[in-house]
Amino acid sequence: MGSFTLNFSNGTLIVEGPATITVASGQCEVLGYPVNGSLSVERFRVLPIFARGSCTLSVSGGSVRYVDGSTIPSDWDELNLEGIALIVGDIDSGKTTLTTYLLNKHVIRGLSTCVIDADVGQSSIGPPGVIGLSCVGLPTPTLEDLHMMSGFFIGCNSPSQCIGRFIGGVSTMVREAFSRTPGLVLVDMPGWVGDGGIELIRNVVDAVGADYVVSIGINLRLRSGVKVINVSRSKYVRPRDSDERRFLRNQALRRYLSGELVNVNIELNKIIGNSVIECIVNNCGHYVIDNVAKVTRHGSVVKVPSRLFNNVFIGLVRRGFLVGFGVIKEFNLKEGIANALVTTDYFEEAVMGRLRVDPEKLEEIEPFPLL
Ligand SMILES: Nc1ncnc2c1ncn2[C@@H]1O[C@H](COP(=O)(O)OP(=O)(O)OP(=O)(O)O)[C@@H](O)[C@H]1O
Numbered sequence: 001m002g003s004f005t006l007n008f009s010n011g012t013l014i015v016e017g018p019a020t021i022t023v024a025s026g027q028c029e030v031l032g033y034p035v036n037g038s039l040s041v042e043r044f045r046v047l048p049i050f051a052r053g054s055c056t057l058s059v060s061g062g063s064v065r066y067v068d069g070s071t072i073p074s075d076w077d078e079l080n081l082e083g084i085a086l087i088v089g090d091i092d093s094g095k096t097t098l099t100t101y102l103l104n105k106h107v108i109r110g111l112s113t114c115v116i117d118a119d120v121g122q123s124s125i126g127p128p129g130v131i132g133l134s135c136v137g138l139p140t141p142t143l144e145d146l147h148m149m150s151g152f153f154i155g156c157n158s159p160s161q162c163i164g165r166f167i168g169g170v171s172t173m174v175r176e177a178f179s180r181t182p183g184l185v186l187v188d189m190p191g192w193v194g195d196g197g198i199e200l201i202r203n204v205v206d207a208v209g210a211d212y213v214v215s216i217g218i219n220l221r222l223r224s225g226v227k228v229i230n231v232s233r234s235k236y237v238r239p240r241d242s243d244e245r246r247f248l249r250n251q252a253l254r255r256y257l258s259g260e261l262v263n264v265n266i267e268l269n270k271i272i273g274n275s276v277i278e279c280i281v282n283n284c285g286h287y288v289i290d291n292v293a294k295v296t297r298h299g300s301v302v303k304v305p306s307r308l309f310n311n312v313f314i315g316l317v318r319r320g321f322l323v324g325f326g327v328i329k330e331f332n333l334k335e336g337i338a339n340a341l342v343t344t345d346y347f348e349e350a351v352m353g354r355l356r357v358d359p360e361k362l363e364e365i366e367p368f369p370l371l
Contacts, residue, residue, distance in 0.1 A: 003060035012071045013049045014236065017041035019062025021049065028055035031072075031097065032104030033139040042251070044244045047141065048072075048236065073232035076101055081212055082111070084174060084185045088201055089216030091191030092239040096124060096143060098216065098231070099188040104139035111183035112137055115146065116173045118204075119190050120166070121157040121249070122240075127256040127325060128157045128249045128364065129313060129355045131169040135180045143188070144252075150176045151322040153315025155273065155353010157249065159190050159200060161370070162353065165273075166200070167207050174208040193218050246364070253313075254362045256325055261341040261359070263329075266350050268336045271314075274352040274368075276304055280333065289333050306331045311356040312368055314340065316347035323347055327359040 005024070006013065015021060022038045029035060030047050041047050041062060048071045049057070076098060087102075089095045099115060106113045114135035117125035124143035126132030130153050134146035152169035159166040170187060177185045187208070192200065198220065205213060205226055212227045213220060220228050240248070269281045280289070289304050309331035316324040326342030340350070341359050354367040 003058060005056065005058040006064075007054060007056040008051050008066065009054040011051055011066060011068050013051075013055075013057075013059075014065045014067065014071065015041050015047050015049060015059060016063045016065075016238075017045045017047075017061075018043045019064075020060050021047075022058050022060075024056040024058065026055035026057075027052040028057055030141040031101045032108060033141045035141065039141055042144075044240065044247055045142070046238050067236070071234055071236040072101060073234050075231045077105075079105075079214065079229065079231070081106070081184055081186075081214075083211035084187065084208055085212040085214055086187045086189050086201065086204060086208075086210050087214050087216075088189045088193070088218055088220070089191065089233070090193050090218065092237055093191065093216040093233050094237045095119065095188055095191065095216060096122075097234070097237075098214065099186050100140065100143055102184075102186055102214075103136065103143075106184050107136060107139050112181070113184045113186065114177035114180060114182040115143060116170065116177060116185065116187045117143060118159075118166070118170050118173075119188050120154060120159060121190060122245060123249070123252045124188070126151045127253045127313075129153065129155045129353050130256075130315065130322070131166075131173050133173045133177055135177060135182055148256075151315075153317070153322050153325075153351045153353065155313060155315065155351065155355050156367075157355060157364075159192060160196055161367075163196075163200060163203075165353075167203050170204050171207045250363045253357060253364065257327070257343065257357070257362055259343065261326070261343060262345045263339065264326075264342055264345050265337040265339050268338065270348070271338060271350045271352055274312075277309075277352065306333055308368055309338065311358060311365060312352050313355040313357045314342075315351040315353075316342060316344060317349045317351055318347045326350065327357045328352075329359065 019041045023035045087095050117132045126148045130151045132148040133150045154165045156162040312328045314326045324343035326340045328338045328340045330339045
């Protein structure tokens with residue numbers, strides 16, 4: 001804590017937020033991004049500041065640790081990619097750091113690069129449950145600093161809960177990325193590598209026609225034509241506990257749900273992505289909401305209290321593009337509407353997933369159950 005000035009050379013200052021660093025002179029860089037002036041490091045974020053030669057900076061707040069040399073494994077430097085590359089690894093393996101490093105390295109060489117943030121549980125580009133895309137021509141200290149140019153709403157913070165939508169979302173974002181003719185598309189994948197997770201990686205590889213899979217510590221066997229490159233996990237990865245992860249998810253949510261929210265009524269036939277609502281709209285008779293019986297065809301019915309729809313996080317879509325977000329306040333089956341707070345009323349459809357949000361505190365709450 002406090003504030004101090006430091007001069008160091010050919011070493012790395014690992015700064016843990018909340019802190020502000022101000023560079024006075026020298027070549028100070030974060031993952032290849034040259035730092036000039038001030039940079040703030042948010043709470044629970046850690047930035048490695050490398051001095052290529054000598055770097056003089058002052059740090060206020062946070063905590064710091066100094067290590068000799070670089071914290072970047074040497075095999076990260078040997079990567080030269082073009083086309084589509086998925087970055088995969090367990091949680092806390094350093095995927096986002098490697099993605100940022102590769103992005104900067106390629107951008108600095110003049111290769112226009114797009115990043116697809118598919119790590120929907122710990123989103124950097126876009127709120128939780130959204131696959132975000134950003135295409136850049138300049139380096140960045142963190143992916144959080146990038147603007148979400150386009151997004152695909154899946155509404156789950158674990159791809160295991162919505163596998164089909166996740167694969168469709170990554171494919172859509174890859175197509176969108178290629179419409180901007182980048183030299184490289186990096187896909188930061190979720191840290192799900194257990195049962196089903198490897199299968200998901202294979203499915204995404206096939207769906208998007210990946211050229212490379214850069215794997216941090218995962219043994220993968222993929223079809224021929226896809227190059228698997230194994231790289232090291234940095235020993236400086238700082239694992240995050242579940243409280244820190246929740247804090248960071250809520251922070252990402254606030255970035256995209258802040259500002260004046262508009263109160264609107266959405267007709268149920270404009271809400272997609274939830275099988276209960278689709279069933280009500282199509283009168284399929286499989287669900288009974290608040291004891292209001294719908295005609296049942298096959299006798300098997302599932303009882304659903306309508307309050308479960310309150311607080312569901314929604315994505316707002318216009319002409320197929322994600323244009324905003326919202327939260328359902330109240331679901332009114334009798335009137336066939338959902339009352340919601342939204343970031344814009346200029347939308348055609350609302351997509352529901354499983355994530356639910358407290359609209360006052362702007363915090364995640366228990367998700368919509370699997371029925
Ligand atoms: N090479 C490195 N040098 C210094 N710090 C690193 C390095 N790699 C990762 N870290 C630190 O470790 C932490 C976790 O890294 P990162 O977010 O990249 O992992 P991840 O695998 O993407 O995590 P998640 O489980 O959230 O998907 C971050 O605070 C990051 O700054």
